[in-house]
Amino acid sequence: MFCFQCEQTAKGTGCTAHGVCGKDPETADLQDLLIYAAKGIAMYAHRARQLGAKDRAVDVFVVEALFSTVTNVNFDPKRLEQRLRCAHQVKEVARQLYEQACKAAGKQPEALSGPAAWAPADNTDDLIRQGEAVSIEDRIEEHGEDVAGLEELLTYGLKGTASYADHAMILGREDDEVYAFFHEALDYLAGGECTVAELLAMVLRCGEVNLKVMGLLDAAHTETYGHPEPTSVRITPAKGKAILVSGHDLKDLAALLEQTEGKGVNVYTHGEMLPAHGYPKLKKYKHLVGNYGGAWQEQRKEFDEFPGAILMTTNCIQRPKDSYKGRIFTSGLVAWPGVTHIDDGDFTPVIEAALSADGFARDEPEKSITVGFGHHAVGSVAGKVVDAVKQGAIRHFFLIGGCDGAKPGRSYYTELAEKVPDDCVILTLACGKYRFNKLDFGDIGGIPRLLDVGQCNDAYSAIQIAASLAEAFGCEVNDLPLSMVLSWYEQKAVCILLTLLHLGIRNVRLGPSLPAFVSPNVLKVLVDKFNIAPITTPDADLEAILGAAAV
Ligand code: SF4
Ligand code: SF4
Numbered sequence: 001m002f003c004f005q006c007e008q009t010a011k012g013t014g015c016t017a018h019g020v021c022g023k024d025p026e027t028a029d030l031q032d033l034l035i036y037a038a039k040g041i042a043m044y045a046h047r048a049r050q051l052g053a054k055d056r057a058v059d060v061f062v063v064e065a066l067f068s069t070v071t072n073v074n075f076d077p078k079r080l081e082q083r084l085r086c087a088h089q090v091k092e093v094a095r096q097l098y099e100q101a102c103k104a105a106g107k108q109p110e111a112l113s114g115p116a117a118w119a120p121a122d123n124t125d126d127l128i129r130q131g132e133a134v135s136i137e138d139r140i141e142e143h144g145e146d147v148a149g150l151e152e153l154l155t156y157g158l159k160g161t162a163s164y165a166d167h168a169m170i171l172g173r174e175d176d177e178v179y180a181f182f183h184e185a186l187d188y189l190a191g192g193e194c195t196v197a198e199l200l201a202m203v204l205r206c207g208e209v210n211l212k213v214m215g216l217l218d219a220a221h222t223e224t225y226g227h228p229e230p231t232s233v234r235i236t237p238a239k240g241k242a243i244l245v246s247g248h249d250l251k252d253l254a255a256l257l258e259q260t261e262g263k264g265v266n267v268y269t270h271g272e273m274l275p276a277h278g279y280p281k282l283k284k285y286k287h288l289v290g291n292y293g294g295a296w297q298e299q300r301k302e303f304d305e306f307p308g309a310i311l312m313t314t315n316c317i318q319r320p321k322d323s324y325k326g327r328i329f330t331s332g333l334v335a336w337p338g339v340t341h342i343d344d345g346d347f348t349p350v351i352e353a354a355l356s357a358d359g360f361a362r363d364e365p366e367k368s369i370t371v372g373f374g375h376h377a378v379g380s381v382a383g384k385v386v387d388a389v390k391q392g393a394i395r396h397f398f399l400i401g402g403c404d405g406a407k408p409g410r411s412y413y414t415e416l417a418e419k420v421p422d423d424c425v426i427l428t429l430a431c432g433k434y435r436f437n438k439l440d441f442g443d444i445g446g447i448p449r450l451l452d453v454g455q456c457n458d459a460y461s462a463i464q465i466a467a468s469l470a471e472a473f474g475c476e477v478n479d480l481p482l483s484m485v486l487s488w489y490e491q492k493a494v495c496i497l498l499t500l501l502h503l504g505i506r507n508v509r510l511g512p513s514l515p516a517f518v519s520p521n522v523l524k525v526l527v528d529k530f531n532i533a534p535i536t537t538p539d540a541d542l543e544a545i546l547g548a549a550a551v
Helices: 025-050 056-068 077-105 124-132 136-143 145-170 176-191 196-225 250-260 271-278 296-305 348-356 375-380 382-390 408-419 431-435 456-473 491-502 520-530 538-546
Strands: 231-234 241-246 265-269 288-291 309-312 328-331 340-342 368-371 396-402 424-429 450-454 482-487 509-511
Touching: 025 056, 025 077, 025 124, 025 176, 056 077, 056 145, 056 176, 077 124, 136 145, 145 176, 145 196, 145 491, 145 520, 176 196, 196 250, 196 456, 196 491, 196 520, 231 271, 231 288, 241 250, 241 271, 241 296, 241 348, 250 265, 250 271, 250 348, 265 271, 265 348, 271 288, 271 296, 271 368, 271 431, 271 450, 309 348, 328 348, 340 348, 368 450, 375 382, 375 450, 375 456, 382 456, 396 408, 396 431, 396 456, 396 538, 408 431, 408 482, 408 509, 408 538, 424 431, 424 456, 450 456, 456 491, 482 491
Parallel strands: 241 265, 241 309, 265 288, 309 328, 328 340, 396 424, 396 482, 424 450, 482 509
Antiparallel strands: 231 368
16 A cells, blocks of 8 residues: 555555554545546546436545545545446446537547446456556656655645535535536646646646535535524533534534433534534534533544543544444445444434443533634624724734644744734634634733634635625735644645645745645745745744744
8 A cells, every 4th residue: 555645654664564543454445446447437427428428326425435535534445436337337427428519519428437447357366457557656656756646735735625616415405517527627637648738737727626515515604504603612621421413514513413302411523523513403412411521533542531422413423442343333435344333314313322331421621712703704894803903903914724733843833823913813713723722812802812713624614704804904815914824634624724735825934844746946936936834833833923033
C-alpha cells in the first residue's frame, strides 16, 4: 500500500506497511481500486452528459464511492468489495447510456480504454492485486511528483467535496452541475495526460464547486432544522442511560432523537456533532442533553469510559476497543469490520444497547459552552460588530479552525488562541476547536470573544461572515482585519482550502504540517499566488499578523 492523503501520514511522507489511521494494506488497495473504478464510470458518464444523457443512480454512486475512501470512513474490506462489484454494474449502465446517447445523436461512440475497460477480478485476493496495480507510487514514477501530486490534490479535493455532496443529497439537495464536475474531473484524471497548468485550473474549479456544495448543505441544514442560534450546551454528564452520537450527519441524529423520545435515554453529541445543539428543530428535544468528550482522536479513551451506546454517523471512526465494540454502531458510509451497521434508519439496536448499559450514575456539576454562531446569527449582530471595530473596541478577527488530530504540534492552536490579545475576536469551526473551546475568553461589549461557527462544512458560514464584514466595510475580504490560521487533517479540509483559494483569499496559515502530496514546485506556485504559509510559533505568527508593538 501507499497512502499520503492525510496529515498524519507516516513520517510525513506516506503510509506503506499499515495506515497510521488503522487502514490495512488490503483496504488501502481496495480503496485505490474504487477510485480507479469511479474514473471508469465517469469516462462514460461525462461523455453521456455532454450528449444530454444522465442517470441519477450513476451520479450518486460516484459521490458515494469518493466519500467511502475519505480518511477514517470505511475500513471494512467486505463492504468495499461489494461496492467494487457494484461499480462494475454501474459502469455498464453508464456505458449503455453513452452508447444510446451516441446513437440518438448519430455519432460513433469512442472506444474507451484504461479505467473504462476495467472489470473486477473474481476473488478478493485478485481484486487486491488489481488495486496494487493502480497505486499512487506508479503514477509518481510515471508522471513526476509535480503532476502526480496535483492529481492527488484534485482527487482529495473531489473526495472532500463528495462528502459534503453526500450530506446535502441525504437531505434532498442536489445540483446537476456538481455531478457533472465530478465526472469531468475524474475523466480528466483518467486520461493520464494532465499538465501542471491544467491541474492548477482544475483544483481551483474544484474549490468553486465545493463552495456551491457547501452552500447546498447549508441550505439543506438550515431549511430542515432552522438557522443555528447561540445556545448554551451542557458539557458534563447528566444522570441516566445514554447514547453518544458522533460524525456529521444531522439527519441520523434527528431520527435517533425522534426514536429515543420518551424512552428514558439521554443523547449526547461528540466531536463534529456538537453544532447540532444550535439548530432549533434539534435542540427542541429535551433529551439532547449535552456534549461529551472532545475531538475524534480522543474517541478510544472517551468511548471506553462512556457508559452507553455510541453511534458513528460519518468519519472519523478509529479502531474500536474490545471494551466498547459491542455497543458502538455505524451508519451511512462509515464502516468497521465486526461493528454493527445500521442501514435502514431504524436505531432500535442502538437504543437497546443504551438501555442495557449502566448509564451515568449521577449528575455531574453543570458546566457549559456556547455554540450556534452561524452566518445568520452573526449577521444579525453585524452592525454591532462593525461599530465595535470602527470604535477600536475590536482590533482584529482570527479564524482559528479546521481539523484536530493526534500530533503534539497541534498544541500550537491552543497556545495561539490563548495568546490572541483581549481586543480581538476568534471565530472557530470544525473539531480543531476542542483545543480551546472550553476556555473562558470573555466578551467585548457583549460580543463573545469566541464565536463557534459550527462543523467543518460550516466553513461556508465563515465565508459568508467574512463576505458580509467586507461588504459592511466596503473592502475586499483580503483587506479585512481578519487572519485565517487553519489546521488540516483530511480531505474535507483539502476541499475547503481549495475553496478559499478559488475565492482569491491570501495569507492563509496552514498547519500543523504541509501536505506530503504537494511537491516543492507546486508549493512555490501556491506561495507565490496565494501567499500560503506554514504555521511557525504562536508568538511569531501573532507578531507577523498584528505587528510587534501591538501583541
Ligand atoms: S488515510 Fe492517512 S493515516 Fe490512513 S493510510 Fe492514508 S495517509 Fe496513512
Ligand atoms: S473536522 Fe475533519 S478531522 Fe474533524 S471530525 Fe470533521 S472531518 Fe474529521
